[in-house]
Amino acid sequence: MRRGAWLLIGLVAVIALISGAVGGTQTPDAAPAAVPTASAGSSAPMDAAPEATPQPTPEPTSQPTRTPSAAPTASADSALALLETLPIKGRAPKTGYERAQFGPRWKDVDRNGCDTRNDVLAAQLTDITRRGRCVVLSGTLHDPYSGSTIAFVRGQSTSQLVQIDHVVALSDAWQKGAQALAPEQRTAFANDPLNLLAVDGSANASKRDGDAATWLPKTKGFRCAYVARQVAVKAAYDLWVTQAEHDAIARILATCPAQPAPAR
Structure with missing residues (x-):
């Protein structure tokens, strides 16, 4: 056999050996992915549910701001508004005060032929009887101070049961500006119907010369009208109030801010 043929046979054999060796080598399969197992004592399921996506916390709805109720306001013609025009000063000395400083008692200032006391009784009592044109003999009083x-x-012994009160007492007026009034002005003050009320005699006696800081009518429903009248009188005669008096009147009128100041 030729040398070339042998070489060819030998080459074929070598190739066969190499092919066998290569074909017999196996690449190990990749290990399967590990399956997670629950740890001892865990109660979580093998296939845990996906965690929930956290939701944003809603912002609190803002509440409307409540505006406090406005304080009661006084109209321009109210007693409360007029009060704020009165000067506030201390009480002057009572030195020199006498009833006579305010003229004759119950003068006929309106010249109707009747004195002021009988004029007031006739105007404020009901079911009156008279002697002549002026003198009131009897009647019925619905007392604003006590409600009786x-x-x-x-x-002589019965007239005093009904007395005519100076709403702003003469002595109080003297200590709060009336000293500076002319004598005829003080006489007008003492007989001015704006400043006069027919009232229960015992209530008038208990009041004496007190102002609103020291005395008020027993009938609470009449207090607004009472202090409004005091304000009107003091404004009409250029008198002043003390701080305590101003504050007492203001507290009462704050409950009735529309209370009018009575006209003269």
Whole structure:
């Protein structure tokens, strides 16, 4: 056999050996992915549910701001508004005060032929009887200070049951500006119907010369009208109030801010 043929046979054999060796080598399969197992004592399921996506916390809804109720306001013609025009000063000395400083008692200032006391009784009592044109002999008083009803009978021992009160007492006026008034102005003050009320005699006696800081009518429903009248009188005669008096009147009128100041 030729040398070339042998070489060819030998080459084929070598190739066969190499092919066998290569074909017999196996590449190990990749290990399967590990399956997670629950740890001892864990109660979590093998296939845990996906965690929930956290939701944003809603912002609190803002509440409307409540505006406090406005304080009661006084109209321009109210007693509360007029009060704020009165000067506030201390009480002057009572030195020199006498009833006579305010003229004759119950003068006929309106010149109607009747004195002021009888004019007031006739105007403020009901069911009156008279002697002549002026003198009131009897009547019925619905007392604004006590709320009681009083039968008035003129007489030495009975007339005092109904008295005519100066709403702003003469002594109080003297200590709060009336000293500077002319004598005829003080006489007008003492007889001015704006400053006069027919009232229960005992209530008038208890009041004496007190102002609103020291005395008020027993009937609470009349207090607004009472202090409004005091304000009107003091404004009409250029008198002043003390701080305590101003504050007492203001507290009462704050409950009735529309209370009018009575006209003269």
